[in-house]
Amino acid sequence: MAHPRVYVALILLSLLLIVPALSDSAFIIHVFVTICVFAGLSTAWNIVGGYAGQLSLGHMMFYGIGGYTTALLIQHLGLSPWIGMWAGAALSAVVAVCIGYPCFRLRGPFFSLATIAFLEVIRLLAIHFHGVTGGSAGLIVPLKLGWAWMIFQDKFNYLIIAFGLLLLTLVVSYAIRNARLGYYLTAVREREDAASAAGISPTRVKLKAVVISAVLTSLIGSFHAMYTTFLEPATMFSLSTSIEVAMFALIGGLGTVVGPLLGTVLVVPIAELARGWLGASANGLHGFVYGTVLVLITLTLPGGLVGTYGARVGRWIDRLPGGQPRPEQEAPALRQITGTPGETMLETKNLVMRFGGLTATDDVSMMLKRGEILGIIGPNGAGKTTLFNQISGFLQPSSGSIAIVSGGKATTPASPDAFARAGIGRTFQIVQPFGKLTVIENIMIGAFMRHPDVASARAVALRVSSLVGLQHVREVEARNLPIGDLKRLEVARTLATEPDILLLDEVMAGQSQTDTQTMVALIRAIRDAGVTVIAIEHNMQAIMSLSDRIIVIDSGKVIAQGDPQSVVRDRRVIEAYLGEDFANAQGL
Numbered sequence: 170m171a172h173p174r175v176y177v178a179l180i181l182l183s184l185l186l187i188v189p190a191l192s193d194s195a196f197i198i199h200v201f202v203t204i205c206v207f208a209g210l211s212t213a214w215n216i217v218g219g220y221a222g223q224l225s226l227g228h229m230m231f232y233g234i235g236g237y238t239t240a241l242l243i244q245h246l247g248l249s250p251w252i253g254m255w256a257g258a259a260l261s262a263v264v265a266v267c268i269g270y271p272c273f274r275l276r277g278p279f280f281s282l283a284t285i286a287f288l289e290v291i292r293l294l295a296i297h298f299h300g301v302t303g304g305s306a307g308l309i310v311p312l313k314l315g316w317a318w319m320i321f322q323d324k325f326n327y328l329i330i331a332f333g334l335l336l337l338t339l340v341v342s343y344a345i346r347n348a349r350l351g352y353y354l355t356a357v358r359e360r361e362d363a364a365s366a367a368g369i370s371p372t373r374v375k376l377k378a379v380v381i382s383a384v385l386t387s388l389i390g391s392f393h394a395m396y397t398t399f400l401e402p403a404t405m406f407s408l409s410t411s412i413e414v415a416m417f418a419l420i421g422g423l424g425t426v427v428g429p430l431l432g433t434v435l436v437v438p439i440a441e442l443a444r445g446w447l448g449a450s451a452n453g454l455h456g457f458v459y460g461t462v463l464v465l466i467t468l469t470l471p472g473g474l475v476g477t478y479g480a481r482v483g484r485w486i487d488r489l490p491g492g493q494p495r496p497e498q499e500a501p502a503l504r505q506i507t508g509t510p511g512e513t514m515l516e517t518k519n520l521v522m523r524f525g526g527l528t529a530t531d532d533v534s535m536m537l538k539r540g541e542i543l544g545i546i547g548p549n550g551a552g553k554t555t556l557f558n559q560i561s562g563f564l565q566p567s568s569g570s571i572a573i574v575s576g577g578k579a580t581t582p583a584s585p586d587a588f589a590r591a592g593i594g595r596t597f598q599i600v601q602p603f604g605k606l607t608v609i610e611n612i613m614i615g616a617f618m619r620h621p622d623v624a625s626a627r628a629v630a631l632r633v634s635s636l637v638g639l640q641h642v643r644e645v646e647a648r649n650l651p652i653g654d655l656k657r658l659e660v661a662r663t664l665a666t667e668p669d670i671l672l673l674d675e676v677m678a679g680q681s682q683t684d685t686q687t688m689v690a691l692i693r694a695i696r697d698a699g700v701t702v703i704a705i706e707h708n709m710q711a712i713m714s715l716s717d718r719i720i721v722i723d724s725g726k727v728i729a730q731g732d733p734q735s736v737v738r739d740r741r742v743i744e745a746y747l748g749e750d751f752a753n754a755q756g757l
């Protein structure tokens with residue numbers, strides 16, 4: 170509460186109550202109720218559409234479910250809307266899981282189309298079951314006056330409830346944004362694979378977001394039904410309103426906490442005032458107003474208002490009393506890796522991976538011993554990365570088995586995130602940074618796996634950033650880093666998950682001579698701290714000096730393995746990969 174961003178926001182928000190209280194006009198109160206309702210809907214939508222990047226265009230289904238459940242429970246069971254709205258919210262949560270689970274497998278426009286389809290289905294069902302819902306003719310909410318029934322003569326009471334719901338939605342949205350879930354949603358939105366490698370289950374976090382969003386939307390829908398006192402499928406399950414709600418967030422700033430509110434405050438009053446002044450002749454005018462503002466904003470400010478000016482305004486506000494940065498927390502103790510050096514940690518048997526007619530790994534059997542650095546070499550296209558993808562859960566082998574051995578027990582996790590949580594950390598050959606997050610935030614995404622609390626994850630990330638030599642670019646957005654730093658960031662994010670086994674895929678590619686030496690020293694230090702390492706590398710000098718053991722793969726098959734000196738002398742390895750020039754240069 171003492172932070173200026175909080176008290177300034179509360180002061181500005183209170184204007185939504187103070188201005189209509191001073192004016193005392195029923196129409197002005199109506200405009201402010203509408204602002205609170207739509208800002209709440211847009212803020213709730215933004216949790217899915219903005220934070221999770223899933224452009225739902227069927228969100229009004231939860232609004233409608235809330236409204237109808239509340240109205241029907243009053244009508245048939247005489248239940249107060251204060252109870253009915255939670256029943257509606259529970260039903261919306263169930264519907265959100267049932268719809269979200271299959272739909273989250275769809276990407277981009279297909280997801281949006283699927284949400285529209287579900288909205289239409291529910292609208293048609295509401296029309297079809299007219300015996301219950303009143304069908305197209307609509308349903309009138311039983312008019313019993315008083316707080317218990319949420320029906321008032323004094324319109325200001327409606328505004329108090331609408332404001333309360335908006336405040337609740339904003340607090341939830343703010344809390345998500347600043348908690349692990351918010352970071353996870355951003356990570357999943359930007360790069361699902363990298364998020365999975367950091368132990369995040371994309372489906373689980375998206376489902377969490379959609380359930381929270383559905384519950385909030387449904388609560389607002391219940392209230393709005395009580396406010397309008399009339400429900401019909403066309404307005405309760407409206408596609409155009411779903412689009413408007415998304416549009417407010419786009420105008421204000423997608424994925425920001427106050428963006429949806431700002432977008433609504435900007436456009437709803439203009440449209441409502443135009444409707445108020447021009448009456449029936451202004452039918453459809455609000456759509457024109459929204460469209461015009463949207464076009465202007467997307468053309469001039471693609472990040473929306475908050476996306477463009479938010480950081481600058483935030484810095485001004487931080488200069489107010491209480492805005493000084495807090496001291497950083499001490500990094501928590503590192504996870505103690507236990508186990509006997511030399512014991513088997515990972516074993517693959519006869520791994521085959523076919524892509525159509527191509528066999529990328531062909532009968533690969535290998536094992537990894539605790540505490541070693543295992544190098545994997547081989548020509549381009551030999552199947553090295555495909556092997557990594559299988560032992561980190563990103564590819565399901567066509568045949569063969571993978572076992573992670575821990576405490577004498579062998580397990581095979583079912584998904585990439587489960588592999589990560591089982592202690593296998595991996596980097597990607599083609600770097601996968603979360604471009605719009607800073608270096609520290611990128612590393613925090615990894616750290617969250619074992620440190621759910623934001624302050625601890627940040628402390629771990631700060632320590633890891635120093636370890637890999639990224640301390641000088643901590644607050645730089647990852648998209649602005651050169652390739653050498655991006656490679657180090659890959660290692661840092663994976664290291665922050667505190668893995669037992671670290672899979673490094675060509676982390677020295679694109680690094681300068683000095684950086685390569687630093688990386689070699691870093692990998693040794695990581696091993697000395699108890700982490701077992703497998704490294705795919707084309708830099709022979711580096712991999713020779715690092716590895717305790719090397720496996721050579723060619724055309725998907727293991728053609729040689731052993732200590733570095735004997736492997737580079739192997740004729741098959743010289744013929745398939747190293748070449749005679751290398752052998753001559755080494756005097757082999």
Ligand SMILES: Nc1ncnc2c1ncn2[C@@H]1O[C@H](COP(=O)(O)OP(=O)(O)OP(=O)(O)O)[C@@H](O)[C@H]1O
Pocket residue numbers: 524527529547548549550551552553554555556598
């Ligand atoms: N998802 C995929 N679908 C189809 N083919 C694939 C897929 N992934 C890899 N391949 C093919 O499998 C073969 C092995 O590729 P892989 O990336 O594992 O090789 P690599 O040894 O890591 O090569 P490099 O050293 O160039 O990274 C290649 O021919 C590649 O084109």
